[in-house]
Amino acid sequence: MTQVPSRKQINRWRRYLANERAEAAVYRELARKRTGEEREILESLADAESRHERYWHDRLGDQVGMPVQPGLNTRIMAFMARHFGSVFVLALMQSAESDNPYLADDDAPDSIAADESMHAEVVRALAAQGRERISGGFRAAIFGANDGLVSNVALVIGVVGTGMPTNAVLLTGISGLLAGALSMAAGEFISVRSQYELLEASTPNPDAHTLIDQVDVNTNELALVFRARGMSAQEADQRAQEVFATAGGASAEALSSGEQARSDASRESWTAAGSSFLSFGIGAFIPIIPFILGMGSAAGAVVSLVLVSIALMFTGAVTGLLSGKPPLPRALRQLAIGLGAAGLTYVLGVLFGTVVG
Numbered sequence: 001m002t003q004v005p006s007r008k009q010i011n012r013w014r015r016y017l018a019n020e021r022a023e024a025a026v027y028r029e030l031a032r033k034r035t036g037e038e039r040e041i042l043e044s045l046a047d048a049e050s051r052h053e054r055y056w057h058d059r060l061g062d063q064v065g066m067p068v069q070p071g072l073n074t075r076i077m078a079f080m081a082r083h084f085g086s087v088f089v090l091a092l093m094q095s096a097e098s099d100n101p102y103l104a105d106d107d108a109p110d111s112i113a114a115d116e117s118m119h120a121e122v123v124r125a126l127a128a129q130g131r132e133r134i135s136g137g138f139r140a141a142i143f144g145a146n147d148g149l150v151s152n153v154a155l156v157i158g159v160v161g162t163g164m165p166t167n168a169v170l171l172t173g174i175s176g177l178l179a180g181a182l183s184m185a186a187g188e189f190i191s192v193r194s195q196y197e198l199l200e201a202s203t204p205n206p207d208a209h210t211l212i213d214q215v216d217v218n219t220n221e222l223a224l225v226f227r228a229r230g231m232s233a234q235e236a237d238q239r240a241q242e243v244f245a246t247a248g249g250a251s252a253e254a255l256s257s258g259e260q261a262r263s264d265a266s267r268e269s270w271t272a273a274g275s276s277f278l279s280f281g282i283g284a285f286i287p288i289i290p291f292i293l294g295m296g297s298a299a300g301a302v303v304s305l306v307l308v309s310i311a312l313m314f315t316g317a318v319t320g321l322l323s324g325k326p327p328l329p330r331a332l333r334q335l336a337i338g339l340g341a342a343g344l345t346y347v348l349g350v351l352f353g354t355v356v357g
Contacts, residue, residue, distance in 0.1 A: 003220045006106060009107060010060065014068050015102075016108075017172040022070035023093075024049035026078050030089060038126065040159055052112050090127040093322045097123050141279040142322075144184050145314045148283025150338045152176045154345040156287045161349025169300070173288035181281040189273035196269070200296045286311050305342065312338040 005013070024046045031042035057064060067077065076092070097120035102108035155176045159169050216270035286307050290300035316334025317327035 005063070006271075010063050010065075010227055012065075012204035013056050013060050013107070014065065014106070015070075017053055017064070018070040019074050020049050020053040020056065022074045022078055024053060025092065026074070026089065029078070029082055038129075039123065041126065045122060047355065048115055048119065052115065055109070055112065059076035085264045090123055094120065094123045095125050096189055141275045142315055142318060144276040144279030145283035146175070146282040146312070146319075146334065147184060148180060149286060149308050149311050149315070150341050152284035153287040153304060153338065154341040155305060156291070157342040158345030158349035160297050161346040162353035164297075164353075166297050166300065169297055170288060170291040173284075173291060177281055177288070180284055181277045184280040185273040188276040189269050192269045192272045197265065200356075225265055256273075305339070308338060308342075 027042050027046035030044065031039045034042060042191035088181060097116060100113060100116045102113035102116055102119070105113075120215075123336040152173055156169055156173045159172045165173075189204060223233075223240040226239045231239060287304045289307060290303040294305060312334045313331040319334070320327035320330030
């Protein structure tokens, strides 16, 4: 005899049905904006979600009732899929798929629970590819803006704490903006360029092919090169014979690849430096807006903290989205760090003003 589901079960199954239907729509919307292999993967995920939707629809039977709204997170993802880039949506989907409600629900078949767990890994891999595509300039922009916000609001509030006049606070904020932006740009440029130089130092010499015709085949120093790169003796000998058999064929390609790598290094270095300069400058500009508008020290400090708090929560939420984590805790963490730094420098400013005064 089939057991009649309870009202609680029916409501839960209806919610599952709505979520699966909405998630299928999200994947199809993402697939519509992609091409090639990634599009096929997203369409396959959408088909799987539709299969789960049919399961809950059939299980509800006459109890399907009127359509219910999916969860808030799913509705947010659907909105973002229609209006924004896929990187953020995939990061949210990674978090949603990882939070698998079927694992703790005896009503859910093991096959669906396993499907959802595998979906989480598929989305994790797709999201990782997206993060790699935006990791350079975008990463520098987000962290540059955050550094500008925290460092300059701390500097400005600390100077306010000393009791200095408004024009001195403004001058200090502008100085902090320029000094910090230039320092961030220089640091990012050196960091990216140094990373490429370290990789280049470990990359085989593209001109090494010119020595092949001069190598003694009997002693085969070329095999020693491959062994030094980590191949076994047998693999190194085989690879050396292959190179001798096609000597010179890949020389032009090897040389051009080296030139391309150097070109990419230069372009990415300047991109990262420019992003850091602009983003730090924008972040550092926000705390001094009220003082540029002529507000007094006390009122300007309050407005500055409000503006910075909003911006910090935004950058924290974006960081959370990109990392596949819930955005709100990251936004609150960013806010606490920024306000904590400002509060500490204010106390130090008050103490310094008291001592000097």
